Amino acid sequence: MVQVLIPSQLIAYTAGATRVEADGGTIEAALDDLDRRFPGLKFRVIDEQDRIRRHMRIFVGQDEARDVRRPLQPGDELMIFGALSGG
Amino acid sequence: MAQPVQLLVGSRKGAWIYRSDADRDAWQVEGPLFLGAIIHHFVPDPREPGVLLIAASTGHLGPTIYRSEDGGKSWTEAARPPAFPKAADAATARAVDHTFWLQPGHASEPGVWWAGTSPPGLFESRDGGRTWDSVAGFNDNPMYLKWCPPEAGTPDGALLNQITIDPRDPAHMYIATSTGGVFESRDRARSWRPLNQNVEANFLPDPYPEFGQDAHYIALAPTNPDRLWQQNHCGVYRLDRPGERWERIGKAMPAEIGDIGFTIVPHPACAETAWVFPMDGTEVWPRVSPGGRPAVYRTRDGGASWERQDKGFPPEQGWFTVKRQAFCADAGSPAGLYLGTTGGELWASGDEGASWRQIAAHLPEIYSVVAAPL
Secondary structure (H helix, E strand, O other), X not given: OEEEEOOHHHOOOOOOOOEEEEOOOEHHHHHHHHHHHOOOHHHHHEOOOOOEOOOEEEEEOOEXXXXXXXXXXXXXXXXXXXXXXXX | OOOOEEEEEEEOOEEEEEEEOOOOOOEEEEXXXXXXXXXXXXXXXXXXXXXXXXXXXXXXXOOEEEEEOOOOOOOEEOOEOOOOOOOOOOOOOOOOOEEEEEEEOOOOOOOOEEEEEEOOEEEEEOOOOOEOEEOHHHHOOOOHHHHOOOOOOEOOEOOEEEEEEOOOOOOOEEEEEOOOEEEEEOOOOXXXXXXXXXXXXXXXXXXXXXXXXXXXXXXXXXOEEEEEEEEEOOEEEEEEOOOOEOEOHHHHOOOOOOOOEEEEEEOOOOOOOEEEEEOOOOOOOXXXXXXXXXXXXXXXXXXXXXXXXXXXXXXOOOOOOOOOEOEEEOOOOOOOEEEEOOOOOEEEEOOOOOOOEEEEOOOOOEEXXXXXXX
16 A cells, blocks of 8 residues: 545545555556556546646655656555646 | 527636526526636537536546437546557657537538647547547648647647537538648548638748648638638637638737737627637737637628727726637527636626626636537
8 A cells, every 4th residue: 555645626526635545566556456447547647648747746855756657565655746737 | 589598608617507597697506516627628519408528537547438318417427538649659649638629510420529639649439439540641631740730739739729610511621820820621521621722821931831830710600611710829800711821800909909819709690790708819829808808709791890899898907818728608598608718707798799797707817618508
């Protein structure tokens, strides 16, 4: 299990929860797990080519992830942020 | 006679519904819906009362579609929004940035919807907008990269910006794009061919190419679907099928106004009548009302002549911009006209454009206005 920080832009999917748990050995697998429980969430963050959307940022601990295939370890903290996107 | 109307308004920051009384005189507002979301198009299903679809994205999140079955009281997100097929090379593969246009399918095909996206893509839903599939006949067409070159497009991205369906034949379709112009299909979107003869593209070395035009808006005349109206980046055009050659009817507009604009609205009951909302397309393309004096122009003779209609609009210092989906007519008699501006104003005419009044102000930048019976 990894801990996931949910940004304000996505709490409509998680019934208001800002911290949830997810199961998965990669970022993509964790997002797939979240999407099963919170349908539609993954596509708002990751496009159909498995790229992180331009104005979303994902960190594992202090490290920013560029690739959803990045491995996760049990206990990792996965943080999803809405980046700066203009007015 | 007039009947109550609802206006579905999509904006850069959410959606609103304005509902009129029987005289289309008093309006009640509901909203905002999806406050903060970019609402590109907000469309009713004429085949299924109460069903509404919204094409949305946000500054951060990817694009999606919402569906309501109770006139906007409650909404369900699409289980599978429009998305291109996964490609072998992810670095250059297409991803839908936003759905720009939602089109209810033919009257004989309940539940079918079509969507046009940026970058240009055509998508179909057969379950009322809950799941969407890429239409290979356009999206994987061998000519796709020539019709929709990746480097081309509007400041907001290249668009497949309209889909129209012949009311006599669900297999006969037209689409408009910002990179290739107009295309026609006679086999229900399986194959497409350019339909741009005599339409100018003054930004290309060959100003009258087979494709490459920027078709801002196309519409069929409701009472004569052999007549197509087009507001192009390079003027106002009309095409009468089975003809192939567009006529630049905007040449009859006053020279000081020109025939540049984003949209054209056909009359619901008269195939000779249509309205445009001209914008300044000179020099650096201000894209505002010419001279700061907003007006619509109406033709009642198929584009041979045009008359100015500006009563009620600001007589000066009115710098309106009206985008592609933000000007529409209802089906009343006389027809009501409605337009939304990028300055967040909603204007209405209950007398076919003879006079105008503002029915809302202070909204966010308006992207779309669609009128439907209440």
